[in-house]
Amino acid sequence: MIRVLRLICACPCHFGKRSRLLSQQSAALPGNPKICVVGSGPAGFYTAQQLLKGNSLVEVDIYEKLPVPFGLVRFGVAPDHPEVKNVINTFTQTANNERCRFLGNVKVGEDISIQELKEAYSTVVLAYGVDADRVLGIPGEDSQNVLSARRFVGWYNGLPKDSDLEVDLDTDNVVVLGHGNVALDVARVLLTPIDSLAKTDISQHALEVLSRSKVKRVTLVGRRGPLQVAFTIKELREMTKLPGCLSVLHKHNFHGLDTVSQGLPRPRKRLTDLMYKTCMAPTGSGPRQWELQFLLSPTEFISDTNNRVSAVKFAQNRLEGSDLETQRAVRTEETKEISCGLVLRSIGYRSIQIDDMLPFDTDRGVVPCDSTSRVVDSPGVYCSGWVGRGPTGVILTTMSDGFETGKVILRDLEEGVLRQDNIGGVDVIRKKLETKGVQVVTFTDWNKINKIEMSRGKSVGKPREKMVNIQDMLKAASS
Template sequence: MAVFQFSRRFSSLSSNPLRVCVVGSGPAGFYTAEKMLKAHQRAQVDIIDRLPTPFGLVRSGVAPDHPETKIVVNQFSRVAQNDRCSFFGNVSLGSSISLSELRELYHVVVLSYGAESDRALVVPGEDLAGIHSAREFVWWYNGHPDCKDLALDLKSTDTAVILGQGNVALDVARILLRPTMELATTDIASHALSALEESSIRKVYLIGRRGPVQAACTAKELREVLGIKDLYIHIQEADLLKTPADEEELKNSRIQRRVYELLSKAANSGCSHPRSGQRELHFIFFRKPDRFLDSDDRSGHVTSVRLEKTMLKESDGSGKQIAVGTGQFEDLECGMVLKSIGYKSVPVDGLPFDHRKGVVPNIRGRVVTDTSGDPTQLEEGLYVAGWLKRGPTGIIATNLYCAEETVATISEDLELGVLASTSSLPKPGREGLLQLLDSRNVRVLPFSAWEKINAEEKRLGSLRSKPREKLTTWDELLKVATQ
């Protein structure tokens, strides 16, 4: 096993630097580190991540056929290579080190580890085989080491149902329906490409509780899936009828207007029936899942989803319309279901957590212990950014503004003297972290280890005319990282 030499790069700093630890190396984590380094010349920032690889959802969430979105890793790499910044992979909050220990080691701890679990529907049959979360499917085709061996059966059915109509749902539909020869030149994981090449899926149904006016996707994503070669698109024209409340919603949102226009155009420009063998994409509006039905032939495996028809009514004066059930049901046969109903963050010991919202209670990034009292009780030196702070919404750039707000809050607390002063209370920071992890035999992987993985993936990719061939198991990643 290689022994990494962590050089003492901080001798030029003042004797008592501001020690900052960022947990999670996705966009929110890297933007937070970048803004902290810029705002505070005495800051020494360490980014830790449970994976051997940095960049979070840029690596494991962005679709392989969206390479332009991944260019941001160049900016993040420059942050990691800053003299006052270090990345430490293979360090898991909770098992490698506790939150209370990090808070002892650092003046400031920013949690930005995102959302690594899924919301549940809580309907009967949800645990049947053949039902997966969209997150698992996305991690599977993106080569995340936790999902390489996902028990995904693409051969036994020709029909997949995707619950949800947001951008992740559209990504998933596109990967299932796009010609594999077009995916072969992307950085899609090789195990996923092989499975998709042998896939029997020909029909994909995108199910939404509300109507086309309320579809949660963006025009760019929708345009892309509608533009797949030789794809039959089906949308019920009756679903496109607008109410006065719909007209009001469209008037207030340019994005929703554009999405509605694209759906209307797709409904009117296609053929009335698919050709034999043609792949199909069906947009099903005004339906919500009621239960999943078991197969007679394959006991324990999903065979259909029972959908309840919905109608829209205005919620409590917000102007938004919500879907309510009508008591009318229909069954849609399928052999695979992907739930794209939202990611969910997970708590760690010692962290206040709102289980209903799936976020850490906070005020502009400051972690709140108790909101009931006056004044509100704050957790000194503990902050959040990204999905853990605001919920799993937005695009990569949303995390930039989110991180800016959290760093502004930290700066404010430093100026007000809310945080322990670096002069009165020096902290061990990075040196203390490495000593503690070493005593626990945690194999810490610095950014140079990621650079070895990166080089090897690019080398393997060049052999297949791909930008990279991802290493998709923990063993492979650790072996290459420590060579």
């Protein structure tokens, strides 16, 4: 009966546009389970989607430190992959649910504490992803133009804190450390013709720098061999089809792999076969090229007299272990140098501890949680996505993780593990934020920002031109 009533009340003929607007500003309903999600990327939205679907009384409030939603989809997906960003349509449907609220420009751990959230909600879900880089800790890492690939991605995708990153592309050669999808993304952006990039939602400041780029060669370097690369076949295939760009894979790295690949799992076999095929019959031609190098571990960044990187020194590795896909790299005494004027580190990412009351694994860079997503020694707190699992997998992986976390919470609600009464939810938190002068951005406010960005993009032939200044975002949100 309750479900029938809710379907009637949700009918557009009863509320329509006014209902959707009020749902963004409305107070929490007394007695309903109230769940707080920290982070508005894929992990946060997929968890919220599962919770709203699985319990018709649950209310979900999604807190985001930036004034804009969607996290990794907005700031991590490459600009030439618009189809991947279509998940924003699904997230928007979730945000427009009458039992869901988006609260942007709220920094959990600064503007509001985890303890305050725990007191106001039935449970708190950590879904804020990874926000820091792993470092190598080798000499010369502070040389100019040795950059994090994560920050480089943020730079061309309009992430406010990375918009002022100094990127010097006055060099023929670039070295990318890593063999994952992010490594291929940054290499592809560096080598894609500027006319093609100009039609995407790449940030204008990055487009202007890339238009003056002198980069002709990108070398992607990995510690292990072809059977251990972490990128996927889709990204590799895109690299082999880059216009005006030659693919360089060296035959000595692939000797005999056509035979070995027959015994591999299908995804790995298809990937290995494509690398082998590209090696034996190189694809593409033109003034630019990309290259895969294997079995090399960086040991030093060499810089010129102006402290700008000029080369990377590597130790040659050998592989040990019987399992071909999990063999480990062991350094030898042999060394090698690769000249370059820019290095992008794509060696992995870490989460951060946003609140001292949360346990944190400093070695792994994650919030420790068990197999059921429950945070260790923190009753009522859960993890979803990379903050607890580490930065592995793609959006589909995160979707599955978010759904599973949601199901665990729903079971705990059903079994009475989590409190559901005498909780203030968003009403309590809003009062605290107002006292501190925090401007909370609702999803209705985000739509104002979105409209301006799309209008700016249309004027220059792009799908959108992102705002990169937070004050500009807040001004637009309050207009």
